[in-house]
Amino acid sequence: MAAQEGEGHGSWLGFLFFAINFLLFVFIVVYFAGPPLRRFFSDRASTIHSNLAKSTKAFEEAEALARAASQRIAALEGELAALKRELEEETAFQLNRISELARSNSDRIRRDTEVTATALVGNAQRRVRENLAAAAAQLARGLIARHFQAADQNRLLDGFMNRLGLEARR
Amino acid sequence: MKNTRVARRYARALIELAEKGQLESWGSELERLAAVVDSPELEARLASPELSNTARQEAMAKIAERLNLSFPLRSLAVVIARHGRIAEASAIADAYRELVDQMLGRERATLTFAVEPSDEEKSRVLAGLEAIAKKKIIPTVKVDKELLGGVVAELGGKTYDGSLAGRLHEAQLKLAGQA
Numbered sequence: 001m002a003a004q005e006g007e008g009h010g011s012w013l014g015f016l017f018f019a020i021n022f023l024l025f026v027f028i029v030v031y032f033a034g035p036p037l038r039r040f041f042s043d044r045a046s047t048i049h050s051n052l053a054k055s056t057k058a059f060e061e062a063e064a065l066a067r068a069a070s071q072r073i074a075a076l077e078g079e080l081a082a083l084k085r086e087l088e089e090e091t092a093f094q095l096n097r098i099s100e101l102a103r104s105n106s107d108r109i110r111r112d113t114e115v116t117a118t119a120l121v122g123n124a125q126r127r128v129r130e131n132l133a134a135a136a137a138q139l140a141r142g143l144i145a146r147h148f149q150a151a152d153q154n155r156l157l158d159g160f161m162n163r164l165g166l167e168a169r170r
Numbered sequence: 171m172k173n174t175r176v177a178r179r180y181a182r183a184l185i186e187l188a189e190k191g192q193l194e195s196w197g198s199e200l201e202r203l204a205a206v207v208d209s210p211e212l213e214a215r216l217a218s219p220e221l222s223n224t225a226r227q228e229a230m231a232k233i234a235e236r237l238n239l240s241f242p243l244r245s246l247a248v249v250i251a252r253h254g255r256i257a258e259a260s261a262i263a264d265a266y267r268e269l270v271d272q273m274l275g276r277e278r279a280t281l282t283f284a285v286e287p288s289d290e291e292k293s294r295v296l297a298g299l300e301a302i303a304k305k306k307i308i309p310t311v312k313v314d315k316e317l318l319g320g321v322v323a324e325l326g327g328k329t330y331d332g333s334l335a336g337r338l339h340e341a342q343l344k345l346a347g348q349a
Contacts, residue, residue, distance in 0.1 A: 160332030164298030
C-alpha cells in the first residue's frame with residue numbers, strides 16, 4: 001500500500017519534475033531559437049513575396065508581348081499589302097523614268113550624231129575647196145610666171161594707179 | 171625691246187642742236203652709226219660686262235671717228251655709250267628720221283615691184299601716193315618676184331596691194347569660201 005502510495009506520490013513528483021523540465025526546455029527553445037526562427041521565416045516570407053511580385057510582373061509583360069505580337073501579326077497582312085502596292089508604284093515610276101532617260105539619251109545621241117556628221121561633211125567640203133583653191137592658185141602661178149610680159153606689168157600698174165587715184169579722191 | 175620714248179628724247183635733243191641744213195646729213199650719219207653698232211658681233215662686244223664703261227665710251231668714240239661723223243654725232247655716240255643706250259642706236263635713228271619727216275612735212279613709203287621698175291613707173295606710183303598722203307614721199311624701192319606682177323605700196327601703216335600674188339590670194343580665198 002505504501003509502495004503503491006509511494007509509487008503514486010512519486011509519479012506526481014516525477015510528472016511535475018518532467019513538466020518543469022519540459023517548460024524549461026520550451027522556454028529555452030523559445031528564448032534562444034525563437035528570434036532567429038522568426039527572422040528566418042520573416043525573410044523567407046519577404047523573399048517569397050518579392051519573387052511572387054517579380055513573377056507576376058514578368059507574367060504581365062509576357063502577356064503584353066503576346067498581345068503585341070498577335071496585334072502585329074494581325075496588322076502584318078495590311079502592311080504587306082501596302083508594301084506590295086508601294087513596291088509596284090516605285091517599280092512603275094522607275095521604269096517610266098528609265099524609259100524617259102533612254103528616250104532623251106537616244107534623242108541627244110541622234111542630235112550629236114547629226115551635228116558631228118554635218119561638221120564632218122562641212123570640214124571635208126572646206127578641205128576639198130581649200131585644196132582645190134590651192135591647186136588652182138598653184139597652177140595659175142605657174143602659168144603667170146611662164147607667160148607674164150612687160151605689157152601685163154603696165155596693165156597692172158595702170159589698174160593700181162586707178163585705185164590710188166580713187167583713194168586720193170576719197 | 172627698244173625703248174621708243176627714250177629714243178625719241180635723244181632724237182629730239184639732236185634735232186634741237188641741228189641747223190636747218192644739217193638735219194638730213196646728220197640723219198644719214200646717225201643711220202650709218204646705227205647700222206655699225208647694230209651688227210651682232212659689235213653689239214655683243216659692246217654689251218660685254220667685261221668691258222668697262224670708260225672703255226665702252228672710248229670704243230664708241232673711235233667708231234664715230236672711223237665713220238667720219240660730225241662732232242655732234244660723235245658726242246651722241248659717246249653719250250649713248252655713257253648712258254648704256256648703245257642698243258637703242260637704231261631706235262634713235264628711226265625716231266630721228268620720223269621727227270625730221272614730220273618737221274619737213276614728208277612721209278616714207280615702201281614700194282615693192284614684181285620686176286625692176288623703170289624711173290617712169292616709180293614716179294607714177296610716187297605721184298599717186300603723194301596725192302593720197304598730200305605730202306612729199308620718200309620711197310624705198312624693193313623688188314620681189316614672188317609678187318608675180320604689179321606693185322605693193324606701204325604708206326603710213328596702210329598697204330595698197332596691186333600685185334598679181336595679192337589678186338591670186340584673194341581668188342584662192344574666194345574659191346575656198348573663206349572670203
